Amino acid sequence: QVQLVESGGGLVQAGGSLRLSCAASGSIVSVNVMGWYRQAPGKQRELVGTITSGGTNYADSVKGRFTISRDNAKNTVYLQMNSLKPEDTAVYYCYANLRLLRTMMLGDYDYWGQGTQVTVSS
Numbered sequence: 001q002v003q004l005v006e007s008g009g010g011l012v013q014a015g016g017s018l019r020l021s022c023a024a025s026g027s028i029v030s031v032n033v034m035g036w037y038r039q040a041p042g043k044q045r046e047l048v049g050t051i052t053s054g055g056t057n058y059a060d061s062v063k064g065r066f067t068i069s070r071d072n073a074k075n076t077v078y079l080q081m082n083s084l085k086p087e088d089t090a091v092y093y094c095y096a097n098l099r100l101l102r103t104m105m106l107g108d109y110d111y112w113g114q115g116t117q118v119t120v121s122s
Helices: none
Strands: 003-007 008-015 018-026 030-039 047-051 055-058 066-071 076-081 089-103 105-112 115-119
Touching: 003 105, 018 030, 018 089, 018 115, 030 066, 030 076, 030 115, 047 066, 047 076, 055 066, 076 089
Parallel strands: 008 115
Antiparallel strands: 003 018, 018 076, 030 047, 030 089, 047 055, 066 076, 089 105, 089 115
């Protein structure tokens, strides 16, 4: 059973920082992509950023403020959020595309974390 478990959300004042973590567990052959999405009230879920073996990719709204990193040995991805703004308030979801061995065949599967609330007060 593969799971993504997030931690690190909370309430912070504008200009502050938070760090989110997401650990993937289970019988994982390899990690293709890990990253973060967010969903604010009344809005669609949007990409924050992703990380692969080739590098990172960020939404324009977070470039220069947020940093994604990964610990490959722990199958864990981090989101360091600095200079937070009230408009960053949202539920943040961890995402992973994982290579698994199922019924003796390799395949790539998408997984989502349970979501963690980030609230930035002005």
